[in-house]
Amino acid sequence: GENVGLHLPTLSVQEGDNSIINCAYSNSASDYFIWYKQESGKGPQFIIDIRSNMDKRQGQRVTVLLNKTVKHLSLQIAATQPGDSAVYFCALAEGGGYQKVTFGIGTKLQVIP
Amino acid sequence: DAGVIQSPRHEVTEMGQEVTLRCKPISGHNSLFWYRQTMMRGLELLIYFNNNVPIDDSGMPEDRFSAKMPNASFSTLKIQPSEPRDSAVYFCASSLEGAQPQHFGDGTRLSIL
Numbered sequence: 001g002e003n004v005g006l007h008l009p010t011l012s013v014q015e016g017d018n019s020i021i022n023c024a025y026s027n028s029a030s031d032y033f034i035w036y037k038q039e040s041g042k043g044p045q046f047i048i049d050i051r052s053n054m055d056k057r058q059g060q061r062v063t064v065l066l067n068k069t070v071k072h073l074s075l076q077i078a079a080t081q082p083g084d085s086a087v088y089f090c091a092l093a094e095g096g097g098y099q100k101v102t103f104g105i106g107t108k109l110q111v112i113p
Numbered sequence: 114d115a116g117v118i119q120s121p122r123h124e125v126t127e128m129g130q131e132v133t134l135r136c137k138p139i140s141g142h143n144s145l146f147w148y149r150q151t152m153m154r155g156l157e158l159l160i161y162f163n164n165n166v167p168i169d170d171s172g173m174p175e176d177r178f179s180a181k182m183p184n185a186s187f188s189t190l191k192i193q194p195s196e197p198r199d200s201a202v203y204f205c206a207s208s209l210e211g212a213q214p215q216h217f218g219d220g221t222r223l224s225i226l
Contacts, residue, residue: 032212043117043204043217044156089156099212100169101146103156 008087010108019077021107023090026071030092032099035064035075038087038106047075047088077109085111115139119205119218127226131193134221136205137186144211147180147190148204150220156204162188163211195225 013019021035031052036044050057050064050073057064063076073090087106093099118137126132138145147159160170165182173180177196182188192199202222206215 034212034214041219043206043219044215045217046214049214093212100161101158101212101215103158105155 008106008108010110012110012112013080014112015080015082017080019075019080019084019109021075021077021088021090021109023073023075023104023107024071025073025090025092025104027092027094028068028071029094032093033064033066033073034091034093034101035062035073036089036091036103037084038089040086044089080109080111082111082113085109117205117207117216117218119203119221121221122219123222123224125224125226126195128196129194130225131191132195132199132223132225134190134203134205134223136188136190136218138188138205138207139216140186142207142209142216143185144208144213144215145182145188146206146208146215147188148206148217149201150204151201159190159203197225199223200225 034049035047037047038044048059048062048064050066055066061078065074087108089106090104091101093101120135143164145162148156149159150156159172160180161168162182178192180190202220204217204220206217208215
């Protein structure tokens with residue numbers, strides 16, 4: 001039969017420009033959000049996280065924004081470099097004793113030199 | 114600083130054979146996760162251990178899959194008998210505790226012929 005796989009959203013960005021990767025979620029009980037980067041042939045790598053009591057957090061060249069009202073999360077990468085080319089996953093966890101982490105389908109970032 | 118170590122990196126075997134995947138988590142991490150990644154379904158959590166005890170195995174596909182964690186430094190995921198639809202990349206990840214940033218291994222690429 002036909003092999004139908006997940007169609008990853010793709011974002012193409014010129015080297016040096018800023019990238020914005022978006023993630024929408026539906027579970028209002030989610031209180032912990034994480035962004036991971038996965039390069040070809042490797043496992044996902046932690047980038048940055050944010051808890052629901054914050055709406056912005058910054059790291060080195062990356063910023064995560066959280067809008068709980070509209071259940072939206074974004075990852076901003078400043079001055080995108082070729083090494084940033086990868087698949088980016090948002091992941092979220094609910095509050096409570098067992099914080100099960102659920103991963104999104106991912107967004108593929110292509111950096112054009 | 115050793116990360117999560119998985120073996121083998123690649124496994125090709127015929128259907129019906131037993132497959133055993135191995136994982137060594139980061140020392141001091143209390144939580145261990147097994148994931149499966151495919152084009153069809155993305156990244157799926159199979160099982161989660163905390164302090165060597167299985168907490169959530171609701172993602173284990175069926176009785177052919179089993180996972181053990183005999184001690185804090187070793188876990189196995191076993192498939193018996195294997196089927197072609199089990200072909201995927203299997204990741205092991207560990208974290209200090211629960212949903213905190215997970216550190217992933219580089220995965221085992223499994224092909225069942």
